[in-house]
Amino acid sequence: MKKAIRNITLAVSVTTLTASAVNQRWEGTGGDGLWTNAANWSTTSVPAIGDNTANWTGDAITIDTAAFADRFWARGGLGKNVLTITNNGILTTAGDIALNEFSNNEVYADLIMAGGAAIVSNNLSVAGQDTSQGGGRVFLNSGSVEVLNSVKIGTAGQGVGVDGEVTINDGTLSVLNRTLVGGGNLDTDEGTLIINGGQYIEGTNGSSFAIGVGAGSGTVEINGGMLVNNNALKMDVDASNDVGTATINLNGGEWWQLGSSVDMQDESQIIVGEGVMHWAGDQLAAVTALVTNGFLTPAGGPTNMLAESWDASWTNSTVVDYGYWSNTYTRVLFADVDDVTNGYTTVWAQDLTPPPPGLPESDGVANTHSFNNGGGDQLWSTAGNWNPASVPTGEDTAKQIEGGTLIVASEAEVLALLNGHNNTSLLAVVTGGSLTVSNNAEIGNDGGSGLGKLVVDGGDVSVLGELSFGKKGTATRRGELELNSGTVNVGGATLVGNQATGTVTINGGVFNQPYTVFKVAGSDGSGTLNVNGGSLELHTGNDVWQPLQVGTGAGDGVVNMRGGLIRTRHLVLGNNNAGAAEVNLYGGTFDLAHGWTGSLFMRSEGKIHVEGGVFKWNGTDKLPYITNLVAQGQMTWDNGMTNMLSESWDHSWTNGTSILYAEAAGGYTTVWAFDTTSVPAGYDAFETLYDLQEGAEGDDDKDGLSNLGEYAINGNPTNAADTGQMGMSSDGSTFAYVHAKLADDSSVTYRLIDTTDLVNGSVTTNGYVSQVNGPVDGDYLTVTNNYDMTGKPEQFIELEVEQQ
Incomplete structure (x- = not known):
């Protein structure tokens, strides 16, 4: 097949523009x-x-x-x-x-x-x-x-x-x-x-x-x-x-x-993938070199061929191993000169991986299907893996209560979902898979002491009703979510640890809940929300009251952030119960997106702890509320960032090793902690300030004085004309040698070596008769070393500095 194409050039309008500037x-x-x-x-x-x-x-x-x-x-x-x-x-x-x-x-x-x-x-x-x-x-x-x-x-x-x-x-x-x-x-x-x-x-x-x-x-x-x-x-x-x-x-x-x-x-x-590259001329050798060196690869591609003939092809098989299941993808890259497009080398891909099955046809009858992996391949789409032996449809209830691993690698729909076991039941939605539950999904709600777990690795999960992890039972029953990539969308409430134990961990991807509440430990069970990456987007409009609630029951509710984003309209911490209600910001950003002062509601057990993360509250009028939380011990901090989030702030608090900052700017009140122990000190700070490249013994400005020497006597190591503060004076029989000295860095020692004869004379260390320290000015003070010159026709003095 031949395809003619005209040359593509750039046409632009060029206008000469001149005027006086305002x-x-x-x-x-x-x-x-x-x-x-x-x-x-x-x-x-x-x-x-x-x-x-x-x-x-x-x-x-x-x-x-x-x-x-x-x-x-x-x-x-x-x-x-x-x-x-x-x-x-x-x-x-x-x-x-x-x-x-x-x-x-x-x-x-x-x-x-x-x-x-x-x-x-x-x-x-x-x-x-x-x-x-x-x-x-x-x-x-x-x-x-x-x-x-x-x-x-x-x-x-x-x-x-x-x-x-x-x-x-x-x-x-x-x-x-x-x-x-x-x-x-x-x-x-x-x-x-x-x-x-x-x-x-x-x-x-x-x-x-x-x-x-x-x-x-x-x-x-x-x-x-x-x-x-x-x-x-x-x-x-x-x-x-x-x-x-x-x-x-x-x-x-x-x-x-x-x-x-x-x-x-x-x-x-x-x-x-499904796109096409057209490269002018015969570039077959160049394409081959790019493929050989791993620069040009296929990924996906259409299932139909762009042409019936080609000049070169390369097959690429990739095994994606999730740890609990693996799949092999086979793609072919093709290159053709002139036949597809005259005058061009055309490059395209084709996907030889069998396409996933579509949704099964409904029989119109609501059934309950139990997963037993009878077909042996762990796939949701295999009829033999279910009892009865057909794939569940949109009016059916799916149960995974016999343990094992169930993989959703294609499109799946059910009315309701129940997962759990005395050992482990793992339900994974991988890349290419989507799971839609039109009613409620219960993860970890079966068995006495086992784990029910939902893992999302690149797939999409939509629960139109309630999504729960550890809804009923005791503390030994666990329900968990691990979102590594992909999306989770929930139309109803999310319960993380209700009567049993629940954990949600977001490492990547997006968890979106626009309509109702997300509860962490809302009853007797404990709940933990870990956000290490990705984002948790909770409703920020006006029609949902208190969308994020932590520790409002008797159980412990804890949020740990080490990265990523949590955005919510309200945050509720505690309800005067015995359980904990904590948000620990080790990293990431917590965005309290509503400006109402009641959007942060904390009972006595509520606590926000700031380390490497950032707490943002909509509105620049929240400084009094942050100040009050610090005074009550409900906002604490430790360690912190090693670089400042902003060079300006409105209030700060210190605990000796770190500082908590609050700034009202840009429509938000922003709170972060800074680790004071991370600040370079001494020569390291000097080296950082001047961006020195040659180390302490080096001489960046080539003025004959080492970088350490410049530091010791208040010089500029990047300016050869500035070699620090040294001087001499005489008054009768007294000779004074004056130099700058670091006021607070005891790691640098100063020695004055003197002699009256450079050839045959003996050497004396610190042979001055008196030494006077001047007032401190910044990081330095001035030292005056007085020598008695009685009977001495001349004196040679050398200043040596050393870092311990």
Whole structure:
């Protein structure tokens, strides 16, 4: 099959723009959010083409007609600082659009294209400035963006790092020069380009389309639409072994590589799913080399072939071992020159793994099906694994009460679910699997002293009713959830340890409960919620009262966070019962998203303990409440972070080894702890301050004085003209040698070596007749060493310093 295609080139409008510059700051006082309302700007005039415009208020701005600026830059809160260009809107800049610039801490800024146009005469920077911290996002839903220089997505940053993201759902984004996705200055920096539809076109003026070139990571996700690259492609080409990666995921759509050079190094990959790559010319040898070196691999792919003939193919079999079950996936990567697309080497994948079975047909009768693994393969979709011997359907109740492991690797539906056993019953929903329970699901609600466990490894679980772990029984009966990846959605309540023992552990993925309460130890049993990654999203609207309740029964309720996110409207801790009611923040972020003062409800047994995590409470008026909790001993802290979350704060408390900080800013009151023992001290702090590379005995500024010497006498180890504080003076028969000395670092010792004859004279240590210490000034004091020169025609003195 032959397919003809025209050459794809980049066409952009070039406009010469000049004007005198005026600094325009958005204030939003006009009340309508419109760019073209002069009352919204600091100068009460609409910006002209030469004006430098900025928005750091966190307000939303709309452009619905022609608008101009020299450049536009923004910073603000997540989802609040949004510039939207609508159908009739056109923004033309003579310089950059910079989303997230001059950030003092983690902030966000968004650009939404909703049918309008943006013409950027220099760079489009999306969390790509050296002064960026946090996120910047572009959503091209329709319309066009023309960039006459380069696009930079998460390519720089400072402090907490950056996360730049550009998503194209429809429309066209064209760049005349080059694109840089990810890399950045820090290992944590990320840049992502997502194409769901529309097209992204890179022109011929640039040197390369660069992904992950730098310390951080860059990712291009193509799910649909088209990306056209007229330049070379460079992935993770940064001459380093940093942790950053460079990835292209061809999940769908097309990548047209018109530049002949593709350079992939280090941790870079092109993963071909259901998308197609077209590479100009005969690139069969180059494709073969990429496959051989592990840079180009298939993952999934359609089950139908793109062509009936091809020039090369490679088969890839992957075994995914979950520890309790394994599955083999077989994919083939194909390459063809000219036959699929004339003048191009076309690369695509095919999935040879048998497709999972669909939902079984219902017989219209409600039955109870018990899992017994009679078929031997552990799969939910195998009829022989059930009694009666048919797969449960949407009106049936499924029971797993005979122990063993049950795997959901395809689509499954039941009315109700019961899991538990005297030993262990493990129910796992893996990648490709989905389980929908239209009523209640009970995990660990059978047997006397066993474990019922639900594991989600990449699959999706939806429970429309109540989801419980250890609902009934005694403490020896246990129900557990382990969410490693994938999603859990609950329509009813979630009970973690009701009368028996319950545990929910979230290592990744998303647990979403939008409608009702999530209870940890709401009765006599104990319950534990562990969040190590991923997120627990509880309802934040106005129609659910107290969505997160911990320790409201007689049992112990404990929340342990070591990473990830918990977001809830209310938090209830305790109910004047004997059991514990604790939130321990060892890591991650707890977001109390409602601003009402009663959204944190704590009884006498309630406690929030802060170590490496962050507690955020909506509203900047919560400092008195935090202060009261600290005074009552209901908010405690220990250890803490080793880097400061913010350089400013409104209140702090110390316990000797760590400090608890509270800051009211950005619409939240934020609380965190800092470990004072982690602060570098002495020479280590000096080395960190000046970013020294050669160690204590080295000499970074090559002035002849070691770095330790500079530290000892208050020098600057990066400035050869500053060698510290030393001096001499004489008064009659007294000679004074003066030098700076560290006031509080006893690890550094000072010795004065003197002699009257450098050839034949004897050497004396600290031979002064008196020593006087001056007042302390900062970290140093001045030492005056007085020598008696009576009868001495000359004296030679050398200062030696040593670190113990």
